[in-house]
Amino acid sequence: MANRRTSKLEKWAVHALARLWEIRNVLFLAVPYFFLLSWLFLGSSSIDSRPAEIFSVPESPVWAEPDSIHWFGTTGSGVDLFQLTRLAMGTSVAVAVVCSFFGISTAMLVVALFAFDSSEHRFRPIFVFSRAGFLLPAMAVLVIFAGGSGGSLPFAMLGIIVVTGFYLAPMIANWFEEGGKGPEVLAGFGLGLSWQDMLVGRVLPKVLRRLVGMFAQLVPVIILLEMALSFMGFTGDRLGVGAMIAYGQQSIIEAPWLAVCPGILASVVVAALSLLGAMVSKVTRSGLLPRHF
Amino acid sequence: MEETPTALLEIEGLTAERPQGMGERGIGLRDVSFTVHSGEILVLAGEAGSGRSLLGLLLVGLSGPGVKVLDGEIRFDGIDLLKARAKERRRLRRSEIAIIRRGAHDQFNPDRTVRKWLREVVKMARRTRELDDEKKWSDYFYRVGIVEPEQILPRRMHELPSITIQRLMLLRALIGKAKLVICDDATADLDRIAEKQFIELLSQLRTEENIAVLMTMGSLRGVGQFADRVAVLYEGGLLEIGPAHEIVESPAFAYTREFLVSLPRITHLPRLLPTVSKNAAREAEGVIHRQASPIDPSAAAKD
Amino acid sequence: MTRICFRYLALALVRWSGVLISLVLLVEFSFCVVGGSNRHVWGFDVYQSIPLELSVQPISWWELIAERSGATLLALAIAYGGALLFGYAWGILAGRFRRFRAASIFSLPFSLFSCVPGFWFVVLVAIHSYVVWKRPGFANELVVESGPNLLAWWNAAVVALPAMAVATAWQLRSVAGAIENEASRPFVKGLYLTGYSEDAIFYNNILQRALPGIVSLLDRTLPLVLGSFIFLEWAFHYDGVGSLLVESVRLGFYPGIVVSGMWMATLATAVTMGRQVVAKLLQPVQ
Numbered sequence: 001m002a003n004r005r006t007s008k009l010e011k012w013a014v015h016a017l018a019r020l021w022e023i024r025n026v027l028f029l030a031v032p033y034f035f036l037l038s039w040l041f042l043g044s045s046s047i048d049s050r051p052a053e054i055f056s057v058p059e060s061p062v063w064a065e066p067d068s069i070h071w072f073g074t075t076g077s078g079v080d081l082f083q084l085t086r087l088a089m090g091t092s093v094a095v096a097v098v099c100s101f102f103g104i105s106t107a108m109l110v111v112a113l114f115a116f117d118s119s120e121h122r123f124r125p126i127f128v129f130s131r132a133g134f135l136l137p138a139m140a141v142l143v144i145f146a147g148g149s150g151g152s153l154p155f156a157m158l159g160i161i162v163v164t165g166f167y168l169a170p171m172i173a174n175w176f177e178e179g180g181k182g183p184e185v186l187a188g189f190g191l192g193l194s195w196q197d198m199l200v201g202r203v204l205p206k207v208l209r210r211l212v213g214m215f216a217q218l219v220p221v222i223i224l225l226e227m228a229l230s231f232m233g234f235t236g237d238r239l240g241v242g243a244m245i246a247y248g249q250q251s252i253i254e255a256p257w258l259a260v261c262p263g264i265l266a267s268v269v270v271a272a273l274s275l276l277g278a279m280v281s282k283v284t285r286s287g288l289l290p291r292h293f
Numbered sequence: 294m295e296e297t298p299t300a301l302l303e304i305e306g307l308t309a310e311r312p313q314g315m316g317e318r319g320i321g322l323r324d325v326s327f328t329v330h331s332g333e334i335l336v337l338a339g340e341a342g343s344g345r346s347l348l349g350l351l352l353v354g355l356s357g358p359g360v361k362v363l364d365g366e367i368r369f370d371g372i373d374l375l376k377a378r379a380k381e382r383r384r385l386r387r388s389e390i391a392i393i394r395r396g397a398h399d400q401f402n403p404d405r406t407v408r409k410w411l412r413e414v415v416k417m418a419r420r421t422r423e424l425d426d427e428k429k430w431s432d433y434f435y436r437v438g439i440v441e442p443e444q445i446l447p448r449r450m451h452e453l454p455s456i457t458i459q460r461l462m463l464l465r466a467l468i469g470k471a472k473l474v475i476c477d478d479a480t481a482d483l484d485r486i487a488e489k490q491f492i493e494l495l496s497q498l499r500t501e502e503n504i505a506v507l508m509t510m511g512s513l514r515g516v517g518q519f520a521d522r523v524a525v526l527y528e529g530g531l532l533e534i535g536p537a538h539e540i541v542e543s544p545a546f547a548y549t550r551e552f553l554v555s556l557p558r559i560t561h562l563p564r565l566l567p568t569v570s571k572n573a574a575r576e577a578e579g580v581i582h583r584q585a586s587p588i589d590p591s592a593a594a595k596d
Numbered sequence: 597m598t599r600i601c602f603r604y605l606a607l608a609l610v611r612w613s614g615v616l617i618s619l620v621l622l623v624e625f626s627f628c629v630v631g632g633s634n635r636h637v638w639g640f641d642v643y644q645s646i647p648l649e650l651s652v653q654p655i656s657w658w659e660l661i662a663e664r665s666g667a668t669l670l671a672l673a674i675a676y677g678g679a680l681l682f683g684y685a686w687g688i689l690a691g692r693f694r695r696f697r698a699a700s701i702f703s704l705p706f707s708l709f710s711c712v713p714g715f716w717f718v719v720l721v722a723i724h725s726y727v728v729w730k731r732p733g734f735a736n737e738l739v740v741e742s743g744p745n746l747l748a749w750w751n752a753a754v755v756a757l758p759a760m761a762v763a764t765a766w767q768l769r770s771v772a773g774a775i776e777n778e779a780s781r782p783f784v785k786g787l788y789l790t791g792y793s794e795d796a797i798f799y800n801n802i803l804q805r806a807l808p809g810i811v812s813l814l815d816r817t818l819p820l821v822l823g824s825f826i827f828l829e830w831a832f833h834y835d836g837v838g839s840l841l842v843e844s845v846r847l848g849f850y851p852g853i854v855v856s857g858m859w860m861a862t863l864a865t866a867v868t869m870g871r872q873v874v875a876k877l878l879q880p881v882q
Contacts, residue, residue: 131611132610132611132614132615132618133615133618134819134864135611135612135615135819135861135864135865135868136615136618136619136819136857136860136861136864137819137820137822137823137826137860137864138819138823139822139823139824139826139827140822140823140826140841140856140857140860141622143826143827143841143842143845144619144622144623144626144841144845144853144857145622145625145626145630147626147842147845147846148623148625148626148627148630148631148633148845148848149626149627149630149631150630150631150632155630220711224711224713227713227715228713228714228715228827231713231715231827231831232827232830232842233846241713242713242715245713245715245716245719248719249718249719249722252719252722252723256719256723259716259719260719260720260723263712263713263716263719266713266716267711267712267713267716270711270712270713271708271711274707274711278707353789355785355788355789383791383793384791385791386789386790386791387790387791388791391790392789392790394786394789396782396786398783399782399783399785399786400783400786400787400789400790401783401786401787401790402783402787402801402805403783404804404805413792413796417791417792465790
């Protein structure tokens with residue numbers, strides 16, 4: 001019997017299914033991400049989200065302790081604290097995702113400026129600059145920039161993006177250097193390929209795959225950074241978990257749940273995202289921290 | 294009446310499976326049985342995937358977590374190696390069983406000096422009292438063909454050529470008073486001259502010390518010159534075993550014949566580039582799976 | 597040895613100068629270019645007396661720095677010292693028991709702890725203080741008549757704890773990762789085959805070869821700890837260099853920003869230089 005010619009569409013479908021099967025572990029991890037982020041982002045947004053308004057204590061405050069209806073209790077003006085915290089957390093995650101994306105993009109852009117140079121020490125300026133820059137803590141730079149620029153969320157995000165890009169650029173440059181010394185690159189030289197061809201065709205795909213794990217681990221770190229800036233009042237008068245805790249401190253005797261409960265949800269969400277990030281980096285064999293056994 | 298010498302190493306009905314990628318498992322060794330006696334060199338030959346390296350690692354108890362022994366026994370000097378405790382196996386590896394592998398530079402810490410490494414070897418062999426002085430090592434160096442030991446003692450392992458390292462591994466076997474030396478593709482990294490030197494040295498030590506040698510090789514090249522017996526492995530099973538000159542001069546199976554010659558066939562260029570002819574492979578499979586029938590010579594001539 | 601020290605010192609001075617210039621430019625850019633302030637870093641009117649918000653009573657620059665430095669150094673000794681101690685010890689232990697996923701198990705409590713916002717601890721400490729000592733403060737004010745200043749140690753320890761958790765988690769995994777790199781080299785299997793024991797392979801071979809890599813991690817967590825102190829000190833109202841930075845930013849007091857920033861950079865430079873010298877000394881002689 002003669003072999004039936006498989007159509008291009010069938011070949012493509014088989015190839016796509018095989019590829020999906022290979023990355024099934026990563027796809028499996030996408031499910032908890034989807035549920036967690038949906039739950040956070042689909043919270044009620046009809047609440048007035050200015051902390052000064054929310055946490056203003058009227059003469060006769062109507063706050064309620066945590067119970068079966070209001071899991072986190074209510075504020076002095078009767079607003080459900082759980083919904084507020086969920087909204088604040090969703091905003092923090094959104095900010096972190098945007099900052100992580102643009103931070104990694106900034107780092108890639110910086111590295112790309114030097115990557116196409118075929119000389120051996122092409123990334124030396126990045127390493128030299130970073131060795132000096134690491135002497136000043138990133139938090140100090142963020143506080144100075146966010147505070148000096150007036151303490152608003154866009155500038156805080158800009159600061160986080162620039163600092164993230166600065167810290168990630170040497171790491172990504174290292175990945176390019178490692179990739180440039182791999183056996184397939186040496187084989188490429190033997191075939192007569194140019195450095196640019198090998199960079200785009202062989203080194204870059206490997207680096208891009210590693211960015212997935214880096215992104216997954218970066219998001220919870222930036223959430224904590226954003227919360228710290230929000231706590232210090234450097235993200236403007238907008239609802240954030242840090243700001244909620246800062247405002248909650250003012251009524252810590254009368255209504256301790258105002259400060260305690262947002263921290264609990266924040267810890268749980270950050271821990272969940274950290275765990276997921278660690279699993280993604282393990283599955284993709286990439287990430288910020290060295291792989292452990 | 295001549296007594297049959299007692300076998301030092303006895304492998305009886307050994308069957309093992311191993312992981313094969315994509316979550317599947319396959320049979321690595323199939324009902325393999327043979328013995329090795331003191332003072333003889335047995336060559337275990339087979340192509341890649343025949344199970345020769347797996348057998349070597351099973352002998353020293355370091356086959357890896359995925360390998361599972363399904364049946365069989367391995368007895369060394371009366372000790373069941375498969376049931377022995379890790380401590381006992383380690384004791385044997387330090388002294389009575391020496392293994393020399395391919396990838397000479399992967400057998401030690403590359404930063405160690407030869408001097409420091411030898412002191413560790415002497416200590417592990419529990420011969421510190423006899424060999425505490427470096428001057429007492431000179432006899433051992435001479436016997437493995439290292440004529441100027443003072444030149445190499447201060448050098449680091451990664452600086453030495455492969456043949457020197459393999460000589461040092463034989464020296465380690467001598468210090469540990471090894472009864473069995475397993476050479477797992479030990480000559481793969483050596484050039485022809487170095488390989489010749491190593492095999493000659495091995496033969497000499499085999500005679501002087503009555504050591505049993507089990508050599509795994511990827512070809513049958515030159516085995517007739519130095520081996521006492523030859524065993525041919527195919528897909529995890531033992532195809533044939535016998536005196537070296539018999540295997541070389543009149544092998545029982547076409548596979549062995551073709552493996553012995555192992556010349557590329559320029560006239561035919563089949564798409565899948567098999568290692569041996571189809572008939573030889575079919576015959577060998579039949580023997581391994583106990584369905585053998587002798588090959589028809591006329592059919593073999595047409596192929 | 598002297599030549600090595602001088603070389604690293606020169607390098608450190610160059611980097612330190614670069615950080616100073618960058619910091620001054622950052623302040624100018626943030627406050628003036630973006631923030632729209634008309635007070636420039638190089639303006640004489642900026643360098644006036646210390647604002648009263650930074651100190652209850654009139655105080656000289658030297659006294660302010662000394663007081664704040666002492667407080668931060670105390671907390672730093674606990675946080676950084678603890679991170680190095682636990683990070684290295686548990687990281688090496690995790691490497692020793694690498695087959696049993698020890699690194700994951702050992703780092704889990706620190707990793708989970710570091711997911712908790714550090715400034716949130718001020719809330720928990722304040723509530724604990726109120727419940728246990730009946731005062732909504734930082735700690736008990738019982739003063740010990742003689743002996744060590746336990747109150748100061750307690751305050752410093754509370755500030756240091758969240759920073760230590762983060763730094764320890766990172767240090768542990770980095771040390772374990774450096775050990776894993778060596779443990780996965782081909783020669784390790786060769787050592788097993790030649791009869792070396794687990795302990796001999798790990799301590800005499802893997803750990804020795806991993807030592808330069810492990811030593812290079814000495815100074816990596818310091819910027820992390822110093823950065824954490826910035827918001828932790830401010831949250832706990834702990835008068836240290838970190839809170840000086842935040843207060844100076846809020847007041848727009850440029851000298852305070854530059855002094856506190858450079859204090860951190862100087863400390864990081866000194867520790868990095870120390871690490872480089874130690875790494876050089878531990879390098880095997882070629």
